[in-house]
Amino acid sequence: MxxxxxxxxxxxxxxxxxxxxxxxxxxxxxxxxxxxxxxxxxxxxxxxxxxxxxxxxxxxxxxxxxxxxxxxxxxxxxxxxxxxxxxxxxxxxxxxxxxxxxxxxTAGTVMEDSILDEKSNNYLGCLYATADGCAFSWCDITTGEINVARYVGEKFVKRLQECLVAVNPSEIICNAKGIELEAEIPFVKTGGIVKFSQFYEKFFALSQAESQIKEQYKVHSVSVYEFAAFPECVCGVGALLSFVAQTQKRFLAHIETVKFICDDSYMSLDYNTRRNLELTENSRDRKRRGSLLWLLDKTATGSGGRMLRNWISHPLRDIGEINRRLDAVENLVDDFLLREGLFEAVSREKDVERLTGKLSYNMFTPYDCNLLRVSVGAIPKIKEALGFAKSAYLKDLNINIEEMSELLELISASIKFDAKKQVNENDFIKEGFNAELDKLRDLAFNGKKLLRELEIRERESTGIKTLKVGFNKVFGYFIEVTNSFRDKVPESYIRKQTLVNCERYVTEELKKLEEDILTAEEKFNALEKSLFEELKKRLLVYISPLQKTANAIAQVDALASLAKVAVDNGYCKPVMTEDAALRIKNGRHPVVEEFIRNENYISNDTIMDCGDNRTCILTGPNMAGKSTYMRQVALIVLMAHLGSFVPASAAFVPLTDKIFTRVGASDDLTFNQSTFMVEMLEAAYILNNATKSSLIILDELGRGTSTSDGLSIAQAVIEYINSTIGAKVIFATHFHELNALESRVEGIKNYRIAVKEIGDQIVFLRKIERGAANKSFGIEVAELAGVNKAVIIRAKELAKSIK
Amino acid sequence: MGKIRVLPENVHNKIAAGEVVERPASVVKELAENAVDSGASCVTVSITEGGAKEITVCDNGCGMEPEDISVAFLRHATSKLQTADELFSIKTLGFRGEALAGIASVSRVKVVSKRADGEAYGLEIEGGNIGKLHTDVGNDGTTITVSDLFYNTPARKKFLKTVRGETAEITNLMSRLMMANPNVAFRYLIDGKQVLRTDGNGLDSALYSVYGKNTLASCMSVESVYKSYVIKGFIGKPEISRGNGTYQTLIINGRYVVNNTVSSAVKAAYAPYLLKRQYPFYVLHLTMPCEELDVNVHPNKLDVRFADRKSIFSCFYVTVGKLLEEERNRVKSVVHNSVNAQQSIPMYEGDGKTEGDICIDAFNRSAQAGQCVDKGEGESLDRSKEYNCGANAKVNIQTGEVFFDNPTESDTFGVLRNPTESDTFGALMSPLDNEVPFTKTTDITESRVDYIKSSNSYQPTDLPFATKSPSGRPSGLYASVSDILTYRYALSQSEVDEKRELADAKSNAFVQESFLPTALKYGGTVFETYLLLSDIANSTMYFVDQHAAHERILFDEFKKQIEAKNVATQPMLFPYIFDVNAQEEQFVTDNLPYLRECGFDISASGEHSFRIDGVPALLTGINLEKYVKQYLTDVNVEGEVRDVIVDKIAKTACVNAIKAGDTLNQSQIDEIMSRLQSDINLKCPHGRPLVVKVSRKEIEKWFLRIN
The missing domain is CATH 3.40.1170.10 (DNA repair protein MutS, domain I)
Structure with a gap:
């Protein structure tokens, strides 16, 4: 067989x-x-x-x-x-x-709305690794965004890892060398980054990659592109495009020009920092709620939400760019009419970015067509509102938004306004657009009417008053005449069937009509389809201006969202400085403040610089608010760098290149390693990568081992950062011995969380003040937690004796 | 043993509290006003269970010294004044020293306060018993939490409304506070959820937050000085009037009050534009010298007394009245233009207005605030450009083509090139101005274009009543340029005829929405009250209330005569004598000069009676008995101003001059018609409409001819 x-x-x-x-x-x-x-x-x-x-x-x-x-x-x-x-x-x-x-x-190439998250991109990544460096390119085929970055030199793996963490692609393809590299990236093991899958080596070859790029962008030579100066980048991008072509089997016209990301365009935030500061996910259940993104995202559109997410994941480093964004946000904060007007106008935009993806992908339905029409129709209002803007950034965005009124006309003239959402859509072309289609539609849907008309005509012409037009499955349509009128039947009638009291005839006309009607629906659908194909072809021309416009609108949306949050929550405009001083007055933690809306969030000042105040040793009991305070400082610095207003009454923020956090808030980082080991790994990473303009947050370094070892390590780390690196660091600890450093080493200052003892009770004042904490109040906190009274009493005794 | 004893403190506190602390809303008011007095820029009010469970007011103001915290809750203790004289120059909202003591005696209070240069201290008070001061956690400023209100006065507690009712009361109060203090950012939370928020960026932003965008768009900005009173704020156009008086907010020297003098003054100013049971919308700030104001009148400080009531009345009546009239004239002039285009009656004869003024008038039309012809300040209209005008419309001045948007609720949104369909017409008009007539033109003939090019350019520069919002944008609105063109059209009669013929020939879409009685066909009178007129070309008919119309005509004529001091008095054969009581006598005596001004020859005739020897010539048919009776019903109203009084006299007189059931003869009808060349919105002196329009379609609907 x-x-x-x-x-x-x-x-x-x-x-x-x-x-x-x-x-x-x-x-x-x-x-x-x-x-x-x-x-x-x-x-x-x-x-x-x-x-x-x-x-x-x-x-x-x-x-x-x-x-x-x-x-x-x-x-x-x-x-x-x-x-x-x-x-x-x-x-x-x-x-x-x-x-x-x-x-x-594949995971990186889904186009279906049901799988995609409206407010985040779905990136496909491609890694091309060589012995001494690599190029990583990533692309979101639903929107057409494509970027490439290059990492060479020492520690390139770490930097690559950071990029992978920031981009968070849902799929990564690589060459053979890349698989080797995968082993060196710990986060792939721990699940922070998706596993790599190997792609055919031949597509990574330089010549093949070049020809793929040339084909995609229809250029003669790749030298027009910035990234082409680096062959690894060409290989990476080429392979990525090949993968897309291989799997999607169609030409995607909406893939934009490749953006070359320089190593130092964005603030460096490693995986732990992103998680500890809860930038886009909260640390408990990895969901959005409780993250900074959740707080800041009041965008009206999906593309705005994605744009904002990208801004949060990639804080800027150039002071000019940051100020540009801050000025735009300020304009929107001051002018509530502008802000509200923009929100209203922008909310009609229906994710044009993804629509262009669908159009290019040939997954475009008449329903999508209407979404596009509504979105483009909203543009004049957006431009009108933006006309009142004062900031340069907003004015520029206004220029980038194109009106595309011919596109609007084209769609308005052709597609019905109420086309439904089904995949196999029927009857969606407007009447009056195509004469033949209208005729066919008439036939198909009004067939009965025409038959009635024929009946009437025949009645009149023959004079047979009881002439009827009927239908049965055998003969189709026929004309029925009762026997009494049999002699009035004209010659042209062809007899088909005789019954007891009547005869049935057909005529040429009737038969033709029948055929027309029956085939009309088929023809109608076919013609509609072809008309739609034609329409789509004509729309393809607009992909580029649509993308540009959608991008600009997304930025407007993101800026308006930042302004709204700033107004609602009482934020202030941070002043970016190029000297090293960090000064925050009445700073608050933006997310915690939101959660305890009813009560009062106790604000705190912060003064740090690269001189006398670069190292801050923070002591005090647990639960008193140390972690929140440290995170608040980091978040304020980060928010300033992404162009948002900050939760404070005034803030001077220096340009910071990296933020490091070592906060042991959650322990599911452990994966075959002890807590101490993980801590040391993180500490090593920080020490190896921090610079003078970095900000470091260390929460209780030196636990998990013996007290003397821990204390020694902690002190050595502080001294190193203080003298060799020179970065700003806030170090929270229970090692009160470290407080002695203030008098011995310059640049170190002690701070504590104010706690008041009223008799037996302790009141957490949540205020940061100068000086060393004299007690840790560990036993009191245990008592608060509800630990057994007998245990507490015994502990207090022992504590006394240890002292 | 004597029976009269001095009450112990906690008891009389409770009694006094009864006056001040009526319900949770009063607590919120007192605490929030204290917060504002402390100079806070940000005040958060949070309530739970309608305020009965908990009220928290948190501010970032100056805070209290620790010593003061406990003293504040003693009765008659206040930081806001020291001598009695200061009472008349009081600048803070609170001053009595009663509120905190009262509140503390009927609830559980917790205070935490911190001055900028000190530490945070806290204090608890329960039912009047002041606890011990201790260090506490807090930001700069003061936070007061009032829990379990009326826990120790169960009777009072029972009188509280439902949670929803109390919450509604507090919400009402909060919205007033927000508008009274537009430079303070308020936050209002109910059960933990934020319900209202203002950003302290001015009154328009506060209005926007509380009442929404559409209301703000339908308001006119007020800013005027009258003697030593400064009025600032917004008044709503008559179209957004309401069925009750809760949309009226008056703030005097920063304090929200409810005052009869002012509300009746504003109501009187609106009277010609509103029907009987309609109340206007307004938010007005009055700043006046504190010496003329007594705030210590009402236990809740909800009302005040004026030293000079009459001036206050005039101030509001005149300011609001003028603004409303300007508004009406603007609308009227639009119509006049269109009317004259067909009638070729020269406009504004002898009005003293310059061409520029007329253009400006024609060029103004109010729809949505913030939208304007996009020309920038001081720039003149550039004929070759396209401008936005009106709601959702753009016009190319050169060709006169008007492009409409059709912003309906659903997704049907398109840019149409040829506005001949009737729905685009509706789109141009904002939903509120349904009945304002408007002229729509389609194509413009070559000669018209040339004509425009050749005429002198005009420069509408400063627009009257184009006040600026903080963002620097003028907030008036300009009419479509077709109005201007129509105006231009009217300048010369021969050209009018010529162009009209051409235009008519070109397209018969020259639709007009004005009320043009002489162009209509008279179809009879019904119930001896309503005239029927039909406009066949446009398939509409009009009902004209002839009595109201007659009254209007009479009134206008009468007023004209009074203003020109030209009232003719018709002596009567037999004098009319009537008796009055003491109060009425005083009243009539006070008003003698006004009555005489109006043409009544009236004088006293003995004790408690008056005689009328002559009546205004216009009102010969006046029924004096009825008139006097109606006139005397006003006897208790005092403090009114001459304008108002004269108005009233005139109105009442006119009403009584027309006999119901009187039919008008043809010449009288014609006269009414020819005089009624005004907008369809014109009302009788009492505010009732004169003309009602019914379209043919509507009638056909009655007969189910159309679905």
């Missing part, structure tokens, strides 16, 4: 896509066979059946209806599998239908 022809076809296709789950279109279903069926059945919870394939045993099979494919693909992709979609390319007939894979869906 041999495989049936269809199964042979299947096997041939499967061979090419061995690493994917192949969804094979059979009629109205996508079917999976053999191992695919078993695995998919398990993941998707489908019933496993079998199918005769010509072999002895039935082939295991499971399937899903074609209209539900999105959901299932989403589940498979989430489970980490690649999915290849194989469609029927010709109409069913006598021979075997031609089939081929039209698309491979």
């Amino acid at each position: 041999a495989l049936s022809p269809m199964m042979q076809q299947y096997m041939k296709t499967k061979e090419q896509y061995n690493d994917c789950i192949l969804m094979y279109r059979l009629g109205d279903f996508y079917e999976m066979f053999f191992e695919d069926a078993i695995e998919a059945g398990r993941i998707l919870d489908l019933v496993l059946t079998g199918r005769d394939c010509g072999l002895d045993k039935r082939a295991p099979m499971c399937g899903i209806p074609y209209h539900a494919v999105d959901n299932y693909v989403a589940k498979l992709v989430k489970a980490g599998r690649k999915v290849a979609i194989c469609e029927q390319l010709t109409q069913p007939g006598k021979v075997l239908v031609e089939r081929d894979v039209v698309r491979v869906i």
Whole structure:
């Protein structure tokens, strides 16, 4: 027994896509066979059946209806599998239908709205590694954004890791060397970064990569691009584009020009810092709520939300750029009419970025067309509102927003305003757009009317008053005449059927009408489809201005969101300085303050510089607010660098190149390593990478080992940072011995959290003041926690004796 | 043993509290006003369970010294004044020294206060018993938490409304406070959720936060000085009037008060524009010398007394009245333009207005604040450019093409080139100005274009009543340029005719929405009250209340005569004598000069009676008995100003001059018609409409001819 022809076809296709789950279109279903069926059945919870394939045993099979494919693909992709979609390319007939894979869906290349998060990008990353460096490029094919960065020289792996953490791609492909490199990146193991998958080496070759780039951007030479100066970048970008082309099997016109990211364009924040400061996720359950992004994101559109997320993940370093953003936010804060007007206007924009992706991808439906129309229609209002803006940045954005009124007209004239959301849309072209279509539509939907008319006409012309037009499955439409009028029947009538009391005839006209009506619907759909294809082609021209405009609108949205939060929560404009002094008056933690809205958040001042106040040793009991205070300082500095107003009554923020945090707030960082080891790794990283303009937050370094070892390490670290690195550091500790350093070493100052003892009670005043804490109040805190009274009493005794 | 004893302190505190601390809202008011007095830039008010469970007011003001914290809760203790004289120059909101003591005696209070140069101290008070001062946690400023209000006065507690009711009361108070202190940022939380917020950036921002964008857009900015009174704020256009008086906010010297004099003055100013049960919207700040103001009148400081009531009344009446009239004239002139285009009646004859003024008038039309013809200050209209004008419309001055947007609720949004459809017409008008007539033109003929080019350019420079919002944008609104063109159109009669023919021939979409009685067909009178007029071309009909119309005409004529001091008095054959009581006698005597001004020949005739020997010639048919009776009902109203009094006299007289059931003959009808060349919104002197329009479509709907 041999495989049936269809199964042979299947096997041939499967061979090419061995690493994917192949969804094979059979009629109205996508079917999976053999191992695919078993695995998919398990993941998707489908019933496993079998199918005769010509072999002895039935082939295991499971399937899903074609209209539900999105959901299932989403589940498979989430489970980490690649999915290849194989469609029927010709109409069913006598021979075997031609089939081929039209698309491979991987985690980095999903286009379906149901899988994507509106407010965050979905990046596909490509790593090209060599012996002494690497190039990492990443692209979001739903919006067309594509970037590349290059890391060479010493410690390039660490910097690469930082970039990977910041970008957080959902899929990374790499060359062979890249797989070797993967082992050196710890976060891949711990799950912070997705695992790498190897891509064909040939696509990383320089010549191949170059030709791919040239093909994508339709240029003669890659030398027009900045990144082309570095061959690794060319290889990386080329391979990335090849991967996209290979899997998507179509030309994507909306991929923008590659942006070359310089190493020092953005503030350096490592993975721990991002998590400890809860920039985009909270540290408890990795969800949005409770993060800085959650607090600042009051954007009205999806693209605005993505833009803001990017801004938070990549704080700026150039003072000019930062001030540009701050001035724009200030303009929006002062002028509430402008702000509210912009919000209203911008909220009508319906994620044009992703729409252009869909258009380029050929997943564009009439419903999307209407979304595009509404969005473009909102542009004049946005421009009008922006006309009142005073800041240079907003004015520039206004210039970048194009009106594209012809596009609007084009769509308004052609697509009905209420086109529905289904995939196989019918009847969505407006009336009056195409004469033939209207005729066909008339025929298809008003067939009955025409038949009535014919009936009336025939009645009149023959004089047979009881002439009727009827229908049955055998003869189709016919004219029915009762026997009494039989002699009035004209010659042109062809007799088809005789019944007891009447006769049935057809005429040429009637038959033609019948054929017209029956085929009209088919023709109508076909014509509509072709008209829509034509429309889409014409729309493709607009992709570039649409992207530019959408990008500008997203920036407007993000700025307005920052302004809104600033106004609602009473933030002030930070003054960016190029000297090293950090001065915050009445600073507050933005997220904590929001959570305890009812009570009063006790604000605190901060004074630090690179001279006398560079090292701050902070002592005091637990639960008193040390961690919150330190995080508040870091967040204020970060927020200033991203262009947002800060929660303080006044703030002078120096340009900072990196922020490091070593806060042991959560312990799921551990992965085969003890707490102490993790701490030391982090400390090592900090010591190796901090510079004079960095800000370091250390929370209780030196735990997890013996007191003397810990104390020694802590002191050595402080001294090193203080004398050799010179960065600003806030060091919270329980080692009161360290307070002695203030008098011995210049640049170190002691601070404590104010606590008042009223009899037996302790009151946390939450105020930072100068001086060393004299007690840790550990036992009191334990008592507050509800530890057994007997234990507390005993502890107090022991404490006395130890002293 | 004597029966009368001095009450112990905690008891009389409770009694006094009864006056001051009526309900949670009073607590909020006192505490919030204290917060404002402390110079705070940011005040947060948070309530739980309608304020009965907890009220927290937190400010970032100057804070209290530790010694003062406990003293503050003693009765009659205040930092806000020291001598009695100061009472008349009081500048703070609080001054009695009563509130805190009262509040503390009927609740549990916790205070935490910190001065900028000191530490934070806290104090608890329970039912009047002051606890011990201790260090506490706090930011600069003061936070007061009042819990379990009326816990020790169960009777009072029972009288509290439901949580929703009390909350509503507090919300009402908060919105007044926000508008009374537009430079303070307020935050208002109910059960932990933020409900209202202002950013302390001025009155318009506060109004926006409390009442929303549409209300702000339909308000006119007020800024005027009258003697030593300064009025600032916003008054709402008559279209956004309400059914009750709760949308009126008066703030005197920073304090929210409810005062009858002012509210009646404003109401009187609005009277010609509102129907009987409609109340205007306004938020007005009055700044006046504190010597003329007595704030120590009402236990809740909710009302005040004026040294010079009449001046206050005039001040408001005149200011508001003038503003409303300017507004109406602006609208009227738009119509006049369109009317004259067809009628070729020269406008503003002898009005003394320059061409520039007229252009400016025609050029103004109020729709949404903040939108304007995009030309910038002082720039003249550039004919080759396109300008935004009106709501959602753009006009190219050269060609006169007007492009409309159609911003309906659903997603239907398009830019249409040829505004012949009726819905674009609606789109141009803001939803409030339904009945304001408007002229719409489509294409403009070549000759018209040339005509415009050849005429002298005009420079609308400073627009009257274009006040600026803080962002520097003028907040008036300009009419569509087609109005100007129409105005231009009217300048020369022959050209008018010529162009009209051309325009009519070109397209018959020269739709007009003005009320043009002489162009209508008279169809009869119903109930001897309503005239029926039909406009066949536009498929509409009009009902004219002939009595109201007659009254209007009479009134206008009468007023004109009075102002020109030209009232003719018709002597009567037999004098009319009427008796009065002591109060009425005083009243009539006070008003004798005004009555005489109006043309009544009236004099006293013995004890408690008066005689009328002559009446205004215009009102020969006046029923004096009815008139005098109606006139005397006003006997208790005092403190009114001459203008108002004369107005009233005139109105009342006119009403009584028309006999109900009187039919007007044709010539009288014609006269009414020819005089009523005004906007369709004109009302009778009492505020009732004169003309009602009914479209043919509406009628057909009655007969179910259309679905």
